[in-house]
Each structure stands twice: as C-alpha cells, then as structure tokens.
Amino acid sequence: MHHQMLSLGLGASPLMYLSLKRKNLYLQSLYEEEQEKLHIVNGIKSGKHDFCSDIQEKDIVQSLENEVQCWTDFSKVHYHPRSLYELNGLWVDVEQFNNYGIGRDAFSEGMRGEEMEGRLRFFIEECDHIQGIQFIVDDSGGFSGLAAEFLENIADEYTSIPVLLYSVRGPGSYMNPSIRKQTVSQNLHDAVSFSRLSSFCKLVVPIGLPSLGESKASRFLHINNENPYHTSAVYASALHSISLPFRMEPLGPADESCYVSGGIGMNGAIQMLAGQARQNIVNILDVAMPAPSLTGKEEEQSLLGNLQPLTPETLEDVEDLQAVESLTIHGAHAAGGKRALVSEVNNAVQAAYNHAMTRPRFSHLSVGTCPLPIPLPFPSIFGNLVGQCGELLGSPISSYPSRGSLDVHSIPMAARLRSSSAVLPFLEKRLANLRKLGIQHGAVGTEVARSWGFGKDELVDIGENLSKMVTTLDPHSEVSSDSD
DSSP states (O other): OOEEEEEEEESOOOTTHHHHSOOOHHHHHHHHHHHHHHHHHTTOOOSOSSTTTTSOHHHHHHHHHHHOOSGGGTOOOOOOTTTOOOOTTOOSOTTTOOSHHHHHHHHHSTTHHHHHHHHHHHHHHHOSEEEEEEEEEETTSHHHHHHHHHHHHHHHHOTTSOEEEEEEOOGGGGOOOSSHHHHHHHHHHHHHHHHHHHTTOSEEEEEOOTTGGGSGGGTTBOOOTTOHHHHHHHHHHHHHHHTHHHHSOOOOTTOOOSSEEOOOOHHHHHHHHHSSTTOOOBOEEEEESSOOOTTOOSGGGSTTTTOEEOSSSOOSSOOOTTOEEEEEEESOBOGGGOBOOHHHHHHHHHHHHHHOSSOOSEEEEEEESOOEEOOTTSOSOEETTBOTTSOBOSSOSSSSSEEOTTTOOEEOEEEEEEEOGGGHHHHHHHHHHHIIIIISTTOTTHHHHHHTTOOHHHHHHHHHHHHHHHHHHOTTOTTTSOOO
C-alpha cells in the first residue's frame, strides 16, 4: 500500500505572467526540448543533435538570474489541471491583498471556498492511504486569512488527517512600514494570522528570516536578500530535506537498507515532535546547506554545529531539557570526499551528541545517501568555497563570489525540526502585540480588527491560544499571564 502526502501552497502566483511577457531563455529551451521529443516520437528528424544548440547554458543561467519574477519563470513541472486554482475576480494588486480580513472575505465570496475544497477532495480520494497534508502559506498578507478559512474546513471534514503547516515569509514582508497605521495593522495581522492558522494544525513551522543573506545559515551561500528567486531556493531545499523521511519506504525491524534509514510517516513525526511531553506544536526549522563532512572536528565545522535556524526571532544557545528533534541528513561526505555510508552517518551523529554540552531529550535521525541535486534552473547562490559535489573547500575555487548549477551539481544537506523553548520570542512578541493593539482598553487596533470581522471576544480567544503556546514552553512566563 502506498502512503501518500498532499502538499498545498497558498501565495501570490501570477499565472498569466507567461502570456504577457516573452519567455526567458530557460523556458525557450524547454519548449525546444519538447518539440524535439515530439519530432522523435513522430519519426521526424530535425537535423539537430542538441535541442538547445543555439542556446548556451551559461546564457540560460544569466537569463534566470536577471529575469525571474515568479515561479512560473523556472518551473518545468507539468501540473494536473486541478492542481492550480486562481483567485479570479479580485480587483486588487498583490500589494493591496495585504491583511487578514481581505483574505477571509475572499474565501467566502461566491463559490470560491467550495471550489477550493472540491480540488482538495479530488486528490484525497485519489490516495490509497493519506499520511497527512503539508500546507505552505505566505502568512504575511491576505493569503493567511484565506488559508485559515480553508484549514478550518479541512479540520472539520478530515478530522483524522494531520496537517503540517509551514508559515513562510518572503524578504519583502519585513520592510518597515513608514505610516503608524500600517505598523499597527501589520503587527496585529501577524498575531491574528499565526494564532488562527495554528489552531487548525497539528504542527506549525514558521519560516523566513528578515535578512537571510547575512544570517549564519548562509555562511557558505551568496544570497541576494531582495531576490525571492534566491531566498526561496534555500527554504525549498530545507523543506525538501526535512520531508524526505515521509517519502522513504518504511523498513521492518529486521530490515536493512544501504541507501536510507530512519524513515517515518508524517503522523509519526508530528506525534513525536508535538504529541508527547509538553505538546508544543510550534517548531523551529534548522538547516546546514551544504552540510559539512563527517570529519569536521571544530564545532562550527561539525554537522550539528553548522545547523542554523531559518525560523525568525529565535534564541541561540538555549538549554532546553525538554527539547525534541527530528534530524535528516542526506548525501553526506566522509573522509576523502567519498559519499558516506548510512552507518557512518549514524555513528558520527551519535558521537557528536555524546560529546555535546547539551543534547535534546529525544532525537530521531533519518539518513539518505542521495544528495540534493542542483538542476539548471537552480539559482547561483553558492559561495566560492563550495565544490562541484557540495564539498566545502579550504580556499576559494574562483574569483567570482557566487556559483550556480553549472559549477555545483549536488550538495549534501542537513535539516532539522526542533521543538524547543528557543521559539519563545517569536510567540511572546505576537501575544504582546495582540494585547497592546487589540485587547487592552482603548487599544489603537480595535477598529482594524473589527474591519476584519473580529470583535473583542474573538480577540480574547485568539490571545488565549497564543498564551497557551507560550505557557506550554515556559509555565512561569510573565508575558503569558493575563494582567489586563
């Protein structure tokens, strides 16, 4: 029996973009490749030996770096007709679709909610056995309100299917509003959005740093912070790696594989991270991209020491005796640059924990020998200390600061989901803003919240949900105590 997952994503996607603008060189090369295949299938020889002989790969890379504006500029996937749903009839720009209320209203207009649910029902019915739903949403604007309504209906109709939510943010969402009213609206939105979205999920992972390029996670990367083509590649790679155990074939107690170990279903992972002990549902996503070799001796060169958060507003070096984590490593290098065996990775991680100053209460390790492939449309985000197979070099390999898919063909990856009190600042900030701007007597955001459809009682309920999350991680927190 196949155990399948559904992945849903909500965010700005200008689907008409392709018809409005000339295709870039990458899309042109895909078109030529398709035409060449048709000629071969039909027995027609085109006289070409290389479908993109007139288009050089280095020119394609340059075209992508300069011209990508949305995901349709580099996607080569053939989507099912029911995979994509466009919000028609919204006469606003993406920039104006920027708050919880407008998204909430969009879901309830006409038959839109029923049509979205129908798309989901079609794919659920196609599954033999569904593990769960991975839900990715840009929660910085109107899509959060739309997603919350959608998730509420999913929770009501599919009570036994767990939902793993990734609430993601692009670099543009952290621009400081210049008008006080916009600041109030944005801070209130962040609190309402996160509380509402999380109330319909079994596990929530906030993702998106204000300045990814300057973060520790980008130590071996060369990121343009203002380019979503760059930043989204890092987040997508981390999501691919952390969900790899869900796609591994499960092994029996006596079974062994030389390719993978530690496969776990989505529901099992959620129960492990959020369903035991203190039952914290808000997790941190860490990544090492590329992951260092197993032979790294120094702390900053070790697999565990190189894992850095992609979740914003977290604490460093927190000693949390109740921490639980799920770690995935694939394509790791051993001595001499060779691909490490599954057993070698398991032993190296165990040794690292034995020598660590602090260790989690429980850690699950999943290992794969296959690295992360770097195909042609992947952006040029690797620094000049990254080799062709993702190995970390002692000195720059070129004078150019960045390297792309023509230079780097694959990389080892390490990613981790972590239930830790290090996420407290993220939660406490949202709770404090909700009380200050929406709940306290004379709060300046009361009218904004009312325009989104929330009265005082609804805001109090939203605040109680956030307070519960804080108390779960810190029972003595002053922020969680209701002193209003």
